[in-house]
Amino acid sequence: MKANGVMPSLGSSTVRTAHRDVTERLRDAIVSGVLPAGTRLVQADLAANLAVSVTPVREALRELESQGLVDFDPFRGATVHQVSLAELDEVYEIRRALIPIAARERVRTITDEELAEAETVVNRMTLRVSDTRWVDDNRLLHRLLDGTSGQAHLRAIMRRLSDISSLYVGISVTTDPARRRRARDDHKALVKAYRKRDAEQVTRISLRHIADTAAVARTALVADQA
Incomplete structure (x- = not known):
């Protein structure tokens, strides 16, 4: 086309x-x-x-x-880029493996200014903004929260995975009306966990968060192939 x-x-x-x-x-x-x-x-x-x-x-x-x-x-x-179930599984499997490592590093390096910026992004991700704006802000938010200042290679990999994931985030928020609300709650909880410098809580929330996105996107892709 x-x-x-x-x-x-x-x-x-x-x-x-x-x-x-x-x-x-x-x-x-x-x-x-x-x-x-x-x-x-x-x-x-x-x-x-x-x-x-x-x-x-x-x-x-x-x-x-x-x-x-x-x-x-x-x-x-x-x-x-052509999305696929195989890529979805691969990208989210790698993200699941790297999140605990990234969280341990990021809770040490994230600044109060970065957390304030992340909170601003979360607050403007309302249930009324366009899908495109939501996905763009979601990408920005995760760059702020998932970035690892002291590990350049890990940061580059996480950003690449986050960029590709934007396509699957887009699928999830356009096919499941309730997905945005759950994601918003996760985002607020993530900022609070980072403020407490609680790597275990950040990891737990992040893993639940991406699992939700992957599950919704997978359902949509399977339905599209049926």
Whole structure:
């Protein structure tokens, strides 16, 4: 499938601003399902749609590839990443293994300023915001909470997994009306646990939280394949 006119024009922008805006708009369209999995992302078409040159589109696609949201194929070019049950199981299995390690490190390194920012993000993740906004803020929140300041490799792996997980988070919040409320409660509990520097509680809440997301997303994917 080829991408068509689904996104509004960006108007005039600097090259840097255009790159950031294009990246955000494409990410929103992918996570929200406006650009479904497998959609061909033709640079010239996207540039025309967004009223920018091809350069920021090319840079945006490369950035989204690094986040696991876009795939590049030598024959088909860029396409929206295809979700699958196999990937869902793999990504969440790895996250389950790494969360206890990351939690032990993060409760020591997270700052009061970072916790205040995390609380601000949690408070704006209301039940009324759009699915795209929710998924974006969820990604930001977990970058704040799951990041490990002292372990660069672990931080990079966790961020990569979190980026890919955004697709499955999107599936979970759009297919289960009650998922958002449960996630909101988990997020509030996580911030409290981090404030207490309680690694065991952070681990327990985090594992329950991602298990819920994975279960809802799995149910949706199985139903879609039926």
